[in-house]
Amino acid sequence: MKKTQYDAVIVGAGPNGLAAAITLQQQGLSVLLIEGKQTVGGGMRTLELTLPGYAHDVCSAIHPMALGSPFFATLPLADFGLEFIHAPFAAAHPFDDGSAAFLSRSLTDTAEALGNDAERYRSLIGPFADHWEALASDSMGPLRFPKNPLLMAKFGRYALQPADVLVSRFQNPRTRALWAGMAAHAIQPLHNLASSAVGLMLLAVGHRKGWPIPKGGSQAIADALATYFVSLGGEIRTGVWIEDLDDLPPHKVALFDVTPRQLDKIAGNRFKKSYSNQLKKYRYGMGVFKIDWALDGPVPFRSADARSAGTVHLGNTFEEIAEGEWKTSKGQHVETPFVLLAQQSLFDTGRVPEGKQAVWAYCHVPNGSTQDMSRQIENQIERFAPGFKDRILARNTMDTQAMETYNPNYIGGDINGGIIDIRQLYTRPVLSLSPYRTSLKQVYICSSSTPPGGGVHGMCGYHAARLALQDIFGIRIPRL
Numbered sequence: 067m068k069k070t071q072y073d074a075v076i077v078g079a080g081p082n083g084l085a086a087a088i089t090l091q092q093q094g095l096s097v098l099l100i101e102g103k104q105t106v107g108g109g110m111r112t113l114e115l116t117l118p119g120y121a122h123d124v125c126s127a128i129h130p131m132a133l134g135s136p137f138f139a140t141l142p143l144a145d146f147g148l149e150f151i152h153a154p155f156a157a158a159h160p161f162d163d164g165s166a167a168f169l170s171r172s173l174t175d176t177a178e179a180l181g182n183d184a185e186r187y188r189s190l191i192g193p194f195a196d197h198w199e200a201l202a203s204d205s206m207g208p209l210r211f212p213k214n215p216l217l218m219a220k221f222g223r224y225a226l227q228p229a230d231v232l233v234s235r236f237q238n239p240r241t242r243a244l245w246a247g248m249a250a251h252a253i254q255p256l257h258n259l260a261s262s263a264v265g266l267m268l269l270a271v272g273h274r275k276g277w278p279i280p281k282g283g284s285q286a287i288a289d290a291l292a293t294y295f296v297s298l299g300g301e302i303r304t305g306v307w308i309e310d311l312d313d314l315p316p317h318k319v320a321l322f323d324v325t326p327r328q329l330d331k332i333a334g335n336r337f338k339k340s341y342s343n344q345l346k347k348y349r350y351g352m353g354v355f356k357i358d359w360a361l362d363g364p365v366p367f368r369s370a371d372a373r374s375a376g377t378v379h380l381g382n383t384f385e386e387i388a389e390g391e392w393k394t395s396k397g398q399h400v401e402t403p404f405v406l407l408a409q410q411s412l413f414d415t416g417r418v419p420e421g422k423q424a425v426w427a428y429c430h431v432p433n434g435s436t437q438d439m440s441r442q443i444e445n446q447i448e449r450f451a452p453g454f455k456d457r458i459l460a461r462n463t464m465d466t467q468a469m470e471t472y473n474p475n476y477i478g479g480d481i482n483g484g485i486i487d488i489r490q491l492y493t494r495p496v497l498s499l500s501p502y503r504t505s506l507k508q509v510y511i512c513s514s515s516t517p518p519g520g521g522v523h524g525m526c527g528y529h530a531a532r533l534a535l536q537d538i539f540g541i542r543i544p545r546l
Contacts, residue, residue: 080108
């Protein structure tokens with residue numbers, strides 16, 4: 067690698083690496099962004115995985131936080147080609163009787179469809195949706211005194227509850243099931259403390275911003291971020307793997323969009339032993355088994371609402387989903403797993419040949435599992451969409467090992483960068499009020515293994531870069 071002097075070097079061009087690079091470059095520094103793959107994106111890549119002409123998102127597909135991110139909201143990404151599409155419903159949750167609960171932009175429409183739980187739902191989610199910007203500012207970052215303490219106190223009162231406790235607010239099985247699907251995005255047992263946090267955030271942002279689909283695929287987000295970064299004067303090098311700090315060109319600070327395990331391999335011999343030991347104790351959560359299909363037409367859901375949703379949660383009742391997530395966390399493979407399905411090409415028709423569909427789905431599996439869950443996932447889809455299997459033209463599967471090979475940040479197939487339970491909600495990757503700092507002054511971590519955790523929002527990168535600007539360059543920028 068050319069030995070040019072840089073103010074900052076970022077390793078890893080996922081959403082957080084890109085966010086860190088942009089934040090530093092906006093201050094006029096010389097910034098190099100290094101990516102091991104041939105293209106930037108991390109979890110935001112779109113490839114033809116099944117048949118020619120079918121564009122599939124390799125990992126992230128629907129992006130609830132793309133419009134809800136305080137950092138992304140400051141960027142002119144539309145000027146750099148990024149367009150979003152909204153399905154009629156952000157998400158749907160079909161049932162065995164052919165009906166479905168749904169999440170729409172309208173709080174009223176979503177609540178009224180929940181029958182006798184309408185007011186309970188509205189009173190729980192409404193305040194967070196109405197004040198999304200304030201909630202996101204205070205919750206999507208490190209632990210600190212909030213700008214809006216009353217709102218955060220109200221949010222914390224519910225977010226810290228186990229999802230299987232908060233569900234007791236609801237009487238209608240439809241509401242309870244809708245809640246289970248949202249909470250299961252946290253990829254942990256629903257009886258865990260703080261397992262309600264992710265579900266509350268997803269519902270609130272859904273009503274405020276929707277769950278947008280990037281036109282052309284998730285790669286469009288990465289490309290817009292990268293193009294904007296370069297327009298500011300930043301430099302990107304792809305196809306370069308960093309295995310040791312000595313592999314980096316001269317720099318004043320380095321930020322790593324990697325998980326604790328990788329960071330310890332790269333720099334552990336220079337970290338204080340106590341810090342290295344904490345990285346080694348970092349815990350990873352359940353993995354995923356993912357399938358992409360090329361279909362000869364739309365998924366034939368019995369529910370019209372499910373046919374109108376960008377994301378579909380398949381698991382029927384709260385009890386079924388909770389049991390499956392608990393068993394999976396204990397190392398078991400279940401026959402009727404919770405399946406998260408995305409049908410982006412139903413609304414972004416340019417991704418596929420006319421009349422065809424590209425569909426994406428995964429279920430949770432034990433970390434490191436190599437068991438093929440194709441049968442179980444396809445049976446679960448067929449349960450709510452009879453005739454689905456007859457429309458399959460081709461499929462591509464990825465077990466946890468394939469996921470980690472594709473993106474080394476997905477340790478054991480964990481796409482969240484480590485379990486986001488009460489022990490690692492804010493103390494990720496270590497117990498510290500400044501979790502982005504390491505024991506080396508010039509090295510920071512900016513991945514989803516730092517607060518606020520997984521998702522395409524760039525907030526981990528922004529917070530790490532903001533801290534580095536202050537520590538290394540004496541530059542203070544406003545807190546978002």
